Amino acid sequence: MTEQQPIQIVRRKVKYPRIVLKTEGLVLIMPYRGGYDANLLMEKHKKWIKNKLRFIGEIKKEFSNTKLFERTEREFVDLVNGSVKNAANVLQVSPLRINLKYVKSKWGSCDRRGKVVLNVLLKYLPLDLINYVVYHEMCHLVFLNHSKNFWQLVAKRFCDYKSCEKKLFGYWFLMNKQGFINK
Numbered sequence: 001m002t003e004q005q006p007i008q009i010v011r012r013k014v015k016y017p018r019i020v021l022k023t024e025g026l027v028l029i030m031p032y033r034g035g036y037d038a039n040l041l042m043e044k045h046k047k048w049i050k051n052k053l054r055f056i057g058e059i060k061k062e063f064s065n066t067k068l069f070e071r072t073e074r075e076f077v078d079l080v081n082g083s084v085k086n087a088a089n090v091l092q093v094s095p096l097r098i099n100l101k102y103v104k105s106k107w108g109s110c111d112r113r114g115k116v117v118l119n120v121l122l123k124y125l126p127l128d129l130i131n132y133v134v135y136h137e138m139c140h141l142v143f144l145n146h147s148k149n150f151w152q153l154v155a156k157r158f159c160d161y162k163s164c165e166k167k168l169f170g171y172w173f174l175m176n177k178q179g180f181i182n183k
Contacts, residue, residue, distance in 0.1 A: 063170030
């Protein structure tokens with residue numbers, strides 16, 4: 001497993017270790033303290049790692065010939081504004097602010113104050129995925145976490161949300177391959 005996929009070990013100010021699959025490979029984030037053994041952690045989660053690496057390989061292959069959408073900034077802003085308005089009406093919420101900016105690790109985010117950030121790279125995705133990401137982030141105005149209740153709310157509008165999530169992975173890997181995502 002580790003011979004095929006390089007594993008980067010990073011030490012950070014965290015309480016517990018975690019394994020993160022990034023576009024460029026597997027990263028084991030270790031706390032400065034705690035006496036955790038990286039090799040034991042990797043062995044303990046061997047099955048999970050293998051499944052995630054297989055999933056990434058499948059997604060990369062499936063999306064290798066996918067075309068990106070071409071939109072102007074104005075077209076993208078108009079699409080986002082319409083999508084935000086629609087989601088706000090459906091969910092009966094109002095974001096404090098919507099920011100469009102380049103983010104190198106995710107499609108969107110929402111903080112406790114109600115500020116929603118959407119990645120400008122969304123402009124290259126199909127409209128249904130833009131709508132999904134906007135709706136997903138707006139659902140965080142109701143449930144800030146990814147709890148069961150959150151996913152039930154998402155599923156009211158996007159019953160195929162798992163398919164949307166898979167497609168987002170595919171586009172992320174595709175955009176990384178084409179140099180859209182700076183490391």
